[in-house]
Amino acid sequence: MMELNPLTIRKLKRFRSIRRGYWSFVVLALLLLLAIGAELVVNSRALVVNYGGKLYFPTYGEMIPGTTFGLDYAYETNYRTLKETLKEEQSGWVIMPPVPWNPLETDLKEDDYPPFAPSFEGRHLFGTDTVGRDIMARLIYGFRTAIFFALGLLFVTYAVGIGIGCLMGYLGGRFDLFFQRLIEIWSNVPFLYVVIIISSVITPGFWTLIIIMALFSWMGMTWVMRTMTYREKEREYVLAARAMGASRRRIIFHHILPNTLSVVVTYAPFSVSGGIVALTSLDYLGFGLPAPTPSWGELLNQGWANMDAWWIAGSVIFALTLVLTTVTFMGEAVREAFDPKMYTYYE
Numbered sequence: 001m002m003e004l005n006p007l008t009i010r011k012l013k014r015f016r017s018i019r020r021g022y023w024s025f026v027v028l029a030l031l032l033l034l035a036i037g038a039e040l041v042v043n044s045r046a047l048v049v050n051y052g053g054k055l056y057f058p059t060y061g062e063m064i065p066g067t068t069f070g071l072d073y074a075y076e077t078n079y080r081t082l083k084e085t086l087k088e089e090q091s092g093w094v095i096m097p098p099v100p101w102n103p104l105e106t107d108l109k110e111d112d113y114p115p116f117a118p119s120f121e122g123r124h125l126f127g128t129d130t131v132g133r134d135i136m137a138r139l140i141y142g143f144r145t146a147i148f149f150a151l152g153l154l155f156v157t158y159a160v161g162i163g164i165g166c167l168m169g170y171l172g173g174r175f176d177l178f179f180q181r182l183i184e185i186w187s188n189v190p191f192l193y194v195v196i197i198i199s200s201v202i203t204p205g206f207w208t209l210i211i212i213m214a215l216f217s218w219m220g221m222t223w224v225m226r227t228m229t230y231r232e233k234e235r236e237y238v239l240a241a242r243a244m245g246a247s248r249r250r251i252i253f254h255h256i257l258p259n260t261l262s263v264v265v266t267y268a269p270f271s272v273s274g275g276i277v278a279l280t281s282l283d284y285l286g287f288g289l290p291a292p293t294p295s296w297g298e299l300l301n302q303g304w305a306n307m308d309a310w311w312i313a314g315s316v317i318f319a320l321t322l323v324l325t326t327v328t329f330m331g332e333a334v335r336e337a338f339d340p341k342m343y344t345y346y347e
Helices: 006-017 019-036 079-089 135-171 173-186 191-201 206-215 218-232 236-243 248-265 268-285 296-305 310-337
Strands: 048-051 054-056 092-095
Touching: 006 019, 006 310, 019 135, 019 310, 048 079, 079 092, 135 173, 135 206, 135 218, 135 248, 135 268, 135 296, 135 310, 173 218, 191 206, 206 268, 218 248, 236 248, 268 296, 268 310, 296 310
Parallel strands: none
Antiparallel strands: 048 054, 048 092
């Protein structure tokens, strides 16, 4: 079993002692678990169905037609209706998720038109949007889309930025000058115009949008990594490794990167919050993920166009405030816990 070195243990203890950042991490971890297992909380499919002495688990399974449960239609079972039917007939039971709606499902009422206001006694605790879709379902699935987008963007951006920045700092010379000029030119390309042009040609998907965003996001981490590599390559341990005949690859991967990643980690939470805001902004402007993908930006757009339906924009603003606040507090705590100056006084 791998043991953590004493300095890492001190950093983790320091992070836990920063209560605001630690509890923000706990809240964010719970939100991530909610996003990963969203189908268990928000879904129009039942968790468990007991019918004819047999158990069914539709949530992560294949579509089960209504005829399977004695209903008179062959398309997918409406489990909310099935629950009432089995309860009346006393021939089985159904366990539904806490929010028995999926994010794409519309709920229309006779002689009434959406959006429907929130109601503790009604079917939609947070109300519905302008086409009758449950707001809570759209919020939770929209969060899953946003957080996975931000993490995917973080991985791609850091992989490119760390790799190029480390080579710029270590190799220097023409390689460094070439990428300096490239970054200076590329950073002046208007990002929004590029997105508009691409969106007019193709419908951007999840990974397509990540690649487009990464093309304009890698430069910041590249400069950070270049600066740290320039500093680290002149340290005694790197000079000693070079004098012993270590290859460039070994020096970079076994000496420079391990001693710079602790600083890189402190930027990660702020990059995640930036990714969430970027996707929400693009979806709000209509240049993000295509409809009917659950999206906070699309809900904000609906809320702006329907100010009388206050619960649409209000729910998104609350969710954004909660997530961005927890990520920011956690980022501040990580930055303080991993600050090298904090450990110069330890004995």
